[in-house]
Amino acid sequence: MSAFLSQFINLLAAILLLLAFAMLSQRRILSLIHLFTLQGATLAVSTAVVGYATAQPHLYFSAVLTLLLKVILIPLLLHRVIDRLNVRWDLETLINIPTTQLAGIVLVMFAFYLAQPIAQISATIARGTLGIALASVLLSFMMMITRSKAVPQVIGFLAMENGLFFAATAATYGMPMVVELGIALDVLVGILILGVFLFHIREQFDSLDIRHLEKLKED
Amino acid sequence: MHPLLFVLGIPLLGSLLLAFTGHRPVARAVNVAVSFATLLAAGTLTADVVARGPTFAWGREFFIDPLNVFLVTLTAFVGFTTAVFSRPYMQVELAHGKMTAPRLRLYHSMYQLFLGTMLFALTTNNLGILWVAMEAATLATVLLVSVYRTAASLEAAWKYFILCGVGIAQALFGTVLLYMAAGKLLGSSGGALLWTNLEAVKGSLDPDIMALAFAFLFIGYGTKVGLAPLHNWLPDAHAEGPTPVSAVLSGLLLNVALYGILRCKVLADGALHNHLASGLMMGFGLLSVVTAAFFLWRQKDVKRLFAYSSIEHMGLITFAFGMGGPIANFAGLLHMTVHSLVKSAIFFAVGHAAQKAGTQAMDGIRGLITVSPTVGWGLMLGSLAILGLPPFGVFASEFLILTTAMREQAWATPFLLLALGVAFAAIFARVQPMVFGETSVRRLPHPPALLPVFAHLGLGLMLGLYIPPYLNAWYAQAARLLGG
Numbered sequence: 001m002s003a004f005l006s007q008f009i010n011l012l013a014a015i016l017l018l019l020a021f022a023m024l025s026q027r028r029i030l031s032l033i034h035l036f037t038l039q040g041a042t043l044a045v046s047t048a049v050v051g052y053a054t055a056q057p058h059l060y061f062s063a064v065l066t067l068l069l070k071v072i073l074i075p076l077l078l079h080r081v082i083d084r085l086n087v088r089w090d091l092e093t094l095i096n097i098p099t100t101q102l103a104g105i106v107l108v109m110f111a112f113y114l115a116q117p118i119a120q121i122s123a124t125i126a127r128g129t130l131g132i133a134l135a136s137v138l139l140s141f142m143m144m145i146t147r148s149k150a151v152p153q154v155i156g157f158l159a160m161e162n163g164l165f166f167a168a169t170a171a172t173y174g175m176p177m178v179v180e181l182g183i184a185l186d187v188l189v190g191i192l193i194l195g196v197f198l199f200h201i202r203e204q205f206d207s208l209d210i211r212h213l214e215k216l217k218e219d
Numbered sequence: 220m221h222p223l224l225f226v227l228g229i230p231l232l233g234s235l236l237l238a239f240t241g242h243r244p245v246a247r248a249v250n251v252a253v254s255f256a257t258l259l260a261a262g263t264l265t266a267d268v269v270a271r272g273p274t275f276a277w278g279r280e281f282f283i284d285p286l287n288v289f290l291v292t293l294t295a296f297v298g299f300t301t302a303v304f305s306r307p308y309m310q311v312e313l314a315h316g317k318m319t320a321p322r323l324r325l326y327h328s329m330y331q332l333f334l335g336t337m338l339f340a341l342t343t344n345n346l347g348i349l350w351v352a353m354e355a356a357t358l359a360t361v362l363l364v365s366v367y368r369t370a371a372s373l374e375a376a377w378k379y380f381i382l383c384g385v386g387i388a389q390a391l392f393g394t395v396l397l398y399m400a401a402g403k404l405l406g407s408s409g410g411a412l413l414w415t416n417l418e419a420v421k422g423s424l425d426p427d428i429m430a431l432a433f434a435f436l437f438i439g440y441g442t443k444v445g446l447a448p449l450h451n452w453l454p455d456a457h458a459e460g461p462t463p464v465s466a467v468l469s470g471l472l473l474n475v476a477l478y479g480i481l482r483c484k485v486l487a488d489g490a491l492h493n494h495l496a497s498g499l500m501m502g503f504g505l506l507s508v509v510t511a512a513f514f515l516w517r518q519k520d521v522k523r524l525f526a527y528s529s530i531e532h533m534g535l536i537t538f539a540f541g542m543g544g545p546i547a548n549f550a551g552l553l554h555m556t557v558h559s560l561v562k563s564a565i566f567f568a569v570g571h572a573a574q575k576a577g578t579q580a581m582d583g584i585r586g587l588i589t590v591s592p593t594v595g596w597g598l599m600l601g602s603l604a605i606l607g608l609p610p611f612g613v614f615a616s617e618f619l620i621l622t623t624a625m626r627e628q629a630w631a632t633p634f635l636l637l638a639l640g641v642a643f644a645a646i647f648a649r650v651q652p653m654v655f656g657e658t659s660v661r662r663l664p665h666p667p668a669l670l671p672v673f674a675h676l677g678l679g680l681m682l683g684l685y686i687p688p689y690l691n692a693w694y695a696q697a698a699r700l701l702g703g
Contacts, residue, residue: 117427118396137392141385153381160388168395172402175395176412179347183391186354190384193358197365197377204370213374216455 005053009170012046013132016166017108020139023159024104024146025097029090032155033078039162040070047169056173062180066165069184074158074191081195082151085202092149100146104139111135118171133167136160150201150208154194161187222267223276223283223342225260226291229253230298230335234328241324247306250327254295254302257334261295264288269689275344279413282344285696290341290478293556297470297563298334300671304567305330305463307665311574312461314665317367326366326461333359333467337475347412349479350387350394353443356472357383364460375455382452383443390439390479396432397486400424414482421489430495433487436480437499443476445530446503446537447510457526458579462570465522469529470563474555477533481540481701488702500541505631507534512638515645520579521569524649525562528605531642532558535635539620540701542627548698550619553686557612557679561604564675568597571667572653575660581649586658595654597672602650604679606643612682 019039026032044066051059082088094100115131137160144156165183168175175183198208205212233253240246265288268274273284283291309326312318318326333356340352357380365376398412404420405411417424438449445453457465480500487496511531518524532554539551571594576584588595604611617639625632686694 114431118399118431121425121427134392137388144381144385150377157381157384160385164388164391164395167392168398171395172399175347175398176345179345179351179412182348182351183354186351186358189355189358190380193361194380197373197380200365200368200373201377204368204373210377212370213377216371216374216378216459 002053005049009046009049009053010128012042012049013129013166013170015042016046016136016162017132017139020136020143020159020163021101021104023155024100024139024143025094027092027094029082029092029149029151030088032152033075033082036078036155036159036162037071037075039159040066040075043162043166043169044071046166047174050169050173054173058177059169059174061177062169062174065180065184069188070158070162073188077191077195078151078155081198085151085198085208087151087208090149092147092152094146100142104142107138107142108135111138129170130167133163133170136163136166139163148210150198150210153210154191154198157194158187158191221274221276222260222264223281226257226264226295227335227338227342229257229260230331230338233257234331234335237331238324238328241327242320246323246327247309250330251299251302251306253331254299254334257338258295258299261292261338265292275415276342279344279410279415280348281342282415283342284700285693286481286700287341287478289552289556289690289693290474291338293559294334294337294341294471294475297467297559297675300674301463301466301470301563301567302330304466304570304668304671305461307668308461308463308570308574310665315574318461322366322368325362329359329362330463330467333363333472337471340475341478344413344415346394346397346414346417346482349482350391353390353440353476353479354387356475357387357443360456360460360464360468360472363464364456366461366464367459369459372459375452375459379452379456382449386439386442386449388439389435389442393432393435393437393439393483396428396435397483400428400432400490414486417486418489421486424486424490426491429487429490433483433491433496434499436483437496437503440476440479440483441503441537444473444480444533444537445507446534447507447530450507450510450530453530454523454526457529458520458522462522462566462573465526466563466566466570469526469566470559473529473533474559477536477540477555480537484540485701497541497543500537501628501631502541504534504536504538504541505634507531508538508638509634510534512641512645515642518645518649519581521573521581521584521649521653522566522579524581524646525565525569528642528646529558529562531638532562532605535617535620538631538635539623542620542623543702544623544627545695545698546619547623547627548701549694550616550623552694552697553612553682554616554620557616557682558605560675560682561601561611561613561679564672564679565598565601565605567668567672567675568594568601571669572598572660574667575662577661581653583659584653585660586656587654587660589658590660590662591667593669593672594667597669597676598650599654600676601672602646604676606646607639610680610683611676612679615683
């Protein structure tokens with residue numbers, strides 16, 4: 001395993017983190033989908049590179065699976081959904097983007113702190129990547145909390161899954177094949193159900209604002 | 220052929236069959252028949268285990284051991300009785316216009332899929348597949364909760380999806396870490412996620428990774444168990460979905476999620492040699508018991524009331540497993556069983572009562588006993604059983620948990636006693652006027668199915684007085700397996 005490949009994987013990991021930050025502050029739904037597609041593409045490339053560097057042929061398969069699912073199929077579905085819901089050009093008002101970004105930086109430090117003891121004993125290819133993967137998971141998590149519209153929340157959910165997938169590739173060279181297929185199936189079915197849900201929510205509330213979904217409270 | 224093939228195959232094929240025919244009137248009976256066939260298969264499997272002991276199936280990918288055998292039987296049994304209950308219940312919902320034929324098709328198909336995925340999660344030896352099955356069960360129940368398509372049910376389902384989706388994503392991260400720890404010892408073949416392989420080498424798993432892995436797995440599956448402070452989805456999902464779904468959520472899904480935590484706890488305990496896992500489980504268990512007990516007072520909706528009671532009981536069970544040791548573990552396993560039986564019986568009674576009264580608001584349900592004594596008595600006896608009155612099984616397990624807590628974790632006893640007292644007062648004060656007094660309810664066009672209510676309560680009563688020897692042996696072996 002050459003130092004070059006290891007550096008290349010680190011670079012891809014950094015791009016992944018950058019994209020997670022970009023998603024955190026992106027207000028336009030269409031651009032969010034583009035960012036998500038880009039994240040999927042980065043993920044597919046990094047999976048293939050890890051596969052090449054460690055001579056694990058099954059990683060090529062999961063790279064292709066990622067490409068099909070996260071770069072082609074899911075973005076296509078998302079585009080269709082926003083077209084049919086007519087929210088393609090929607091802007092979301094986000095309050096306090098600088099504060100969100102700062103909180104994001106704190107989350108990244110927290111993630112690195114958590115991952116540090118593991119990174120030190122880890123024998124796998126790129127040491128810093130587990131921290132980055134955890135950081136992208138937490139950033140996507142924060143994105144879901146700060147959004148009030150349904151579609152960006154769904155994209156946050158998918159971005160979180162990307163972070164998890166990257167963790168699995170970087171830390172363990174991918175989960176066993178049967179598990180990976182199961183996860184891919186769950187994600188696909190999940191996004192289909194969420195897509196159908198978006199239409200039901202719209203029909204019921206005439207809007208995709210999650211703030212309508214806060215009626216069930218303890219009184 | 221291995222009987223497990225039928226246990227897993229029948230619900231999945233049933234789901235497929237009902238996906239095409241679930242809208243026909245006969246589908247309600249087909250649903251019962253498929254669930255009964257699953258129960259028969261589970262019974263054969265259990266008999267097989269009684270006769271020949273724990274087994275593996277298909278290599279080592281699936282296994283039956285004392286910890287999951289009784290849960291498999293329980294899941295198949297409650298799945299069957301809930302299908303029996305759902306038959307007249309859905310007929311009434313159809314007559315009231317709350318359900319339509321296409322929704323019934325979705326409901327029946329997803330109901331079987333849900334049972335199938337839970338049985339999958341229980342019997343798989345692979346912790347990755349356990350995660351996949353849990354996520355699939357979440358997806359199926361999201362569709363079940365939202366089946367009425369009302370504003371409230373959509374909100375409940377969305378909340379459930381997002382919260383449990385996020386939660387279970389944490390569990391996936393935990394599983395990745397676990398695989399990483401295992402990879403060092405077992406190589407990165409598929410065998411490294413098999414629980415039995417991991418259990419054999421648990422002493423040499425890396426403690427740093429395992430501590431982090433268990434924390435993530437606990438948060439993830441704990442969200443699905445409904446532990447405070449991540450319990451918000453649970454009352455909404457129980458209240459807004461159809462009542463048969465509330466019954467299987469409380470009676471089965473929470474148990475399966477807790478089962479996932481228990482499997483991970485065994486590994487974490489072996490690797491860590493400290494009390495991290497126990498401490499987390501005791502802390503969050505106790506927090507759930509206390510939080511739920513005080514929330515019980517504020518409830519106006521009968522299904523929300525019993526949903527909070529489920530949070531309380533799952534908290535109590537988690538606390539018991541956190542204490543560990545043969546007695547507390549035994550009590551936890553017994554409590555899992557009786558809570559599941561009694562709570563689903565209560566939901567059956569509540570479902571019929573709410574249909575008769577035309578509302579789920581407790582103020583609107585009055586004097587059940589004058590119109591239909593059986594539903595009234597079912598609700599009353601069920602409530603007394605869940606509140607821990609002797610001679611029901613809940614009393615036996617709560618008594619064991621409390622006495623162990625007094626001996627080993629004396630600091631927790633006042634909180635537990637206070638919470639149980641508060642819960643008793645809250646539930647009894649609300650159920651009493653619902654059952655007795657002036658009536659406000661009317662008769663229904665279709666007679667309710669009361670056999671499931673009293674079958675469950677009867678079993679709950681039996682387990683308080685007499686535990687069959689093989690069940691006792693499984694509990695004891697599983698308690699040893701779970702360790703301290």
